[in-house]
Amino acid sequence: MSQATRDPVRARRTAPRRGAIVALLVTAVALVAIVLLGAVPGPLGTAIAVVLPWLGFALVPLVVGALLVRPRTAWIAAVPVVAWTVALWGFLPVPWQGGPGAGDGLLVATQNVEAGSGTGAASARTLAADGAQLLAFTELDADSGAAIADELADAYPHAYRVGTVGVWSRYPIVDQEALDLGLGWKRALRVTVEAPSGPVSVYVVHAASLRPGAQSARxxxxxxxxxxxxxxxxxxxxxxxxxNAVSTDPALASISRELGEARFGGLAPSFTWPASFPAVRIDHVFQRGFAEAAAKTTTAGRSDHLAIIAALRG
Incomplete structure (x- = not known):
């Protein structure tokens, strides 16, 4: 085959490869842009934060495509993979970490018990059986609040409830305060629990609901x-x-600067809502002052939220 014949053949073979590389570059740039825009406060950042964990599935074909087109193009996929990993670093599970268990420290549990579900007593019974010393419930109504109080009266004699939130403790509550946090009505509280290792300031919050076009209250x-x-x-x-915010939502930035989120073990991202098919984690345990915070999700009662149990140690 002459040189003149080989050149057009080579060109025909190279053109699709170049097109594939351009497509990979465009996809990589788009993914990086989405990750970066997820840090922007407001509806855009919130929307991206919700889909960000699921964006990992888009990285799989990008990596495979980059390797198939040409191994040397793998760097194209590396950039969005690194950006995605950095953005989700505090949220990603720790595969080698076990779940919370008994031992020294403070075992806490929290659940949104879904007003009207009638699950208060069942949720309280389940979480108490797991050995938590402090239980926090949100979206309480009159019936669920009374049912939880009756269920926990003996084992958790120290309690404080405000509006739709409440906390029950095995250890004395030495200070308590209702918080409206600018909402105009009480959906949060703060108590000081006298734990064996010393006082712990505990905040229980049920943030305002997130609705399209109306997230300023939250x-x-x-x-x-x-x-x-x-x-x-x-x-x-x-x-x-x-x-009512996922871990990477910009609205949580002021909290994340002060506290670290309890980390989950295993490979799954440990979403909490909806309980029938968990797609997002909007329930959280944040802390500071403890050397270790290991968490897991669990089913309790018939709520549309899974519960979280977290062991705080050190």
Whole structure:
């Protein structure tokens, strides 16, 4: 075959490969842009934060495609993979970490019990049986609040309830305060629990619901909570409940700067809602002052939220 004949053949073979590389580059740039825009406060950042964990599935064909087109193009996929991993670093599960268990420290549990579900007593019974010393419930109504109080009266004699949130403790509550966090009505509380290892400042929050075009109430509550935690001088602080925000939502930034989220073990991302097919984690346990915080999700009662149990040690 002459040189003149070989050149057009080579060109025909190279053109599709170049097109594939361009497509990979465009896809990689788009994915990186999406990850970066997820840090922007407001509806856009919130929407991206919700889909960000699932975006990992888009990285799989990108990596495979880059390797198939040409191994040397693998760097194209590496950039969005690194960006995605960094953005989700505090959220990703720790495969080698076991779940929470009995031992020294403080075992806490939290669940949104879904108003009207009639699950209060069943949820309280299940979480108490797991050995938690402190239980926090959100979206309480009159019936579920009374049912939980009756169920836990003997084993958890120290309790404080405000509106739709409540906390029950095996250890004495030496200080308590209702919080509206700028909402205008009480959907949060703060107590000081006298644990064996010393006082722990505990915040229980049921953030305002997130609705399209109306998220300022939620964002304002979370920002105000972050400010309260920043000014809290207690060495050990725990904030738990239904935050109506996923881990990477920019609205949680003021809280995340002060507290670290309890990490989940295994390979699954440990979503909490909806319980029938968990797709997002909007319930959280945050803390500071403890050396280790290991968490897991569990089913309790008939709520549309899974519960979280977290062991805080050290």
């Amino acid at each position: 964002d304002g509550m979370l920002s105000a909570l972050g400010e309260r935690i920043r000014d809290d001088r207690t060495p050990r602080v725990v904030a738990l409940g239904d935050f």
